[in-house]
Amino acid sequence: KQAEFNARDENAELEKRVAQRTAELQAISTTLEQERNLMRTLVDAVPDSIFIKDINSKFLLANDAVARGMGTTPENLIGRDDFDFFPQEMAQNFFEDEQTVVRTGEGLVNREEKAVNKETGNMRWFLTTKLPVRNDKGETVALVGIGRDITLRRRAERALRESEARFRSLIELSSDWYWEQDAELQFIEFEDPNNKSSYQRDEVLGKDLKVLPGTELLSESWIEYDDLVAERSPFRDLELRRVAGNGNTYFISLTGLPVFDENGKFRGYRGIGRDITERKRSEEHIHYLATHDSLTSLPNRFMFSQILNLAIESSHRYHRKLAVLFIDLDRFKNINDTLGHEAGDFLLREMAMRLKQCLRASDVVGRFGGDEFVILLPEIENTEQIATVAKKILAATINPIDINGQECRVTASIGISLYPEDGIGEQTLMKNADIAMYRAKEEGKNNYQFYSPNIEARSLERLVLENNLRMALERNEFFLHYQAKRNLQTGKIAGVEALVRWQHPELGIISPAQFIPLAEETGLIVLIGRWVLKTACAQNVAWLQQGLPPLCMAVNLSVRQFFDENLINDVADALSESGMQPQLLEMEITEGMVMQDAERAIRILTAIKALGVRLAIDDFGVGYSSLAQIKRFPIDTLKVDSSFIRDIPQNPQDRAITEAIIAMGRTLSLTVIAEGVETQEQEEFLRDHACDQSQGYYFSKPISPEDFVSFMKAQAASTSVYPLAANKK
Ligand code: C2E
Ligand code: MG
Ligand code: MG
Secondary structure, eight states, rough: OHHHHHHHHHHHHHHHHHHHHHHHHHHHHHHHHHHHHHHHHHHHHHHSEEEEETTTTEEEEEOOHHHHHHOOOHHHHHTTOOTTSSOHHHHHHHHHHHHHHHHHHOOEEEEEEEEEETTTTTEEHHHHHHHHEEEEOEEEHHHHHHHEEOOHHHHHHHHHHHHHHHHHHHHHHSEEEEEETTHHHHHHEEEOTTOOOOOOHHHHHHBBGSSSTTTSSSSSSSSHHHHHHTTOOEEEEEEHHHHHHHHOOEEEEEEEEEEEOOOEEEEEEEEEEEEHHHHHHHHHHHHHHHHHHTTTTOOOOOHHHHHHHHHHHHHHHHHOEEEEEEEETHHHHHHHHHHOHHHHHHHHHHHHHHHHHHHOOOOOEEOOSSSEEEEEEEEEHHHHHHHHHHHHHHHHSSSOEEEETTTEEEEEEEEEEETTTSSSHHHHHHHHHHHHHHHHHTTTSSSSSEEOTTOOOOHHHHHHHHHHHHHHHHHTTTTEEEEEEETTTTSSSSEEEEEOOOOOOTEEEEEEHHHHHHHHHTTTHHHHHHHHHHHHHHHHHHHTTTOOOOOOEEEEEOOHHHHTTTTTHHHHHHHHHHHHHHHGGEEEHHHHHHHHHHHHHHHHHHHHHTTTOEEEEEEEEESSSHHHHHHHEEEEEEEOOHHHHHTTTHHHHHHHHHHHHHOOOOOOOOEEEEEOOSSSSHHHHHHHTTEEEESTTTOOOOBBBBHHHHHHHHHHHOOOSSSSSSTOO
């Protein structure tokens, strides 16, 4: 019984223990279940891929991230392997890695691996770790894997690497250098792979731009730069000059952009630097060329006027005087023509040097081209001082100069103008010095003249003309017009005067009154006159051949031509070459020409007459000669100057003089011609007083040879009775 009791007790005890145990197990199982759920939740919540595989690489467990990446669900993965999801070769690699882990029991940590989805072709990068799971005996029973998707990171890294590489190659390829400054504007980075900057890296780092060694700003002040930097704006092409340790000068241009961090806080500047030495040099060279005369290296007109302007400003400020000297070498053209251009250049260079030697350092010599030099004396107390300089220059110029073994003596003419007396502007001062220089030429050269308002001004046009005149003959720019003369008895054409014109390419037709005096001065008149003579004679014969009646052709002679030793030959040639009858040619000279050197004039006039050519005195009445004097010369015709004719209607005195000239001319058996007849009234007066011929716009203006033919024909056809005014008083 006891035993029965005991057994029952034991049973109850056993049952109790079983129940207890069951409860315990149940609790454990619940706990385990809970833990598993917790695990699962945790594992699924992690963004990284987590999986467990058996030793044959088949999935025992995979979290959401793994499934998502493989395009399936976690449940669906269990029991399957990578070969179902990845391309063969890739799956094989994974498999082999895992088998290595199983075999060796050693994990693979942080490997970057690429995974391509077999179906979608989608590629991603992972950072994977695979570790063995061991049992208590230390045997590998499974493996656990963790993978982090690093596709984005890798992409960002690659982009960064690429942009870095791009930046490097840019820097390396370019001739620029790269720099960075911190917020205190001190250089913290300086990269100059091609050594283009003339700076050493450690000369720059840690320094402010303004204290870089040997460096200064090209423009006057830093204000502009400071302003830009203060407002954190970009700056462009900041130009600096740098004298490097080796003494060489470099020019640099800096361009910078401000840098801000993500919070918008200013971090400094970064930008590039560029060596612009070559550009600056060529700019300087161009500037030099543009401002200096290449032959003598003296300042040219442009530069000189700038200097003069500045000098005028400061003279104005300090109430000082200054002087401008215009220097023209006398007869330079002669040397150029006879000894050649090289000799001319040599002479000009020598003169430039001598001029400089006559002056103080503060004085300025310039060359305006040709043989024109100009000097600025910026500080003048009195005119004696200028005179001293001028004398010095004349003396220096006249010193013999050896050109090609030939001793030449050159003289100069100097014109002087003073600030402020002779002008307060640069233009006026130059112009007036120029005018004074011409005065010096007129005074016989080799002297200096101060400007005075009385000096007859010669315009700039005149200078232009002078240069062009030389070319005009070669370029065939001269042509002749012809003005008819009327016989006042018959009303018919009595003859014609050849008048030269100049067709200037830019200025148009220039009248002889403008260029003859110049041609006279330069001697070109001899050539021009010869051409006129030949052309007029040839024209005369051509008209005859065209069937016009014989016409007396008057041709003007100038002083220089008149005294030219070839004159007689020239006239004879013109006649013989054209075949013109000598009696039809009349040479017009002026009183002045014959009065100067009467003996010589008579010889020349006689020789012309001997050719059978007629002679006329042009512009008679203005040259103060008397008819009694004229008598001595073998003259045929007297042309009364137009100034008397012009005022005939108003001025009784002019009428009287004209009357007297006509009367006295007739007593000397001269043909009297009135010039500049413009009205019927004038012509009637002249006819009434028995003047032989009239010439003037009233009858005909000077016209072209073609027009002259028409004019002649119209005249011949005209039936009108002459005199025109039938019922005149
Ligand atoms: P000139 O020999 O006394 O010629 C007359 C000038 O008066 C011409 O001027 C003519 O166009 C102008 N004239 C004629 N009729 C009238 C008129 O009714 N009213 C006005 N207001 N003027 C009139 P042009 O052609 O300008 O010649 C000016 C001067 O130039 C000439 O004066 C002459 O001394 C000189 N010249 C012209 N051709 C030659 C030339 O071939 N050789 C030289 N050495 N001198 C010439
Ligand atoms: Mg004339
Ligand atoms: Mg005249």
